[in-house]
Amino acid sequence: MINIDRVDHLVLTVADVDRAVQFYEQILGMTPVTFPGERRAVSFGGQTLKLHAASELVEPTATHPVPGSANLCFVTTNALSEVQEHLRANEVWIEEGPVSRIGSQGPITSLYLRDPDGNLIEIARYDEPEE
Incomplete structure (x- = not known):
């Protein structure tokens, strides 16, 4: 049997790479990378x-x-209210949320939005454990 440890990378097909990099950098705080070629x-x-x-x-x-x-x-580790504020300040439409969902490690609260290509993007925060 094969033992898969984790996801290394995903590939998104996009209409405009520059536009996608700008969105993921400016809206979601990711770091741009350029590979050989x-x-x-x-x-x-x-x-x-x-x-x-x-x-x-x-x-x-x-x-x-x-x-x-x-x-x-x-x-995200940010409070979802901060995420909502940031999205609104950058004129990114929130499709749905905050809503309760189940993530791979338990209950999460999520917001849904779309990137410039229409991909559905869920921003989630794991719920605090109840004491």
Whole structure:
């Protein structure tokens, strides 16, 4: 049996790499990265989101790589009220939330928004344990 330890990176197919980098850097606080061959990405924690332009796909690729087809959840340590304030200040529409959900490690409270390509982005905070 194979033992998978963690996710190293994900690839998002985007319409405009510069626009995607700007969003993930300015709105979600991720760090821009450039790899050999001028490939672009953003990183946070120990993870990376590689950004591939739909017009210049890197092989091998997914069977149907299209902008706006992802649904991602990011965990924040900020209070969700701070996240809401930041999103509103940057004119980012909140699709839904705060709402209760279940994350991979238990109850979370989430906000939903969309990136410039229409990908659904969930910003979640793990609920404080009840005493």
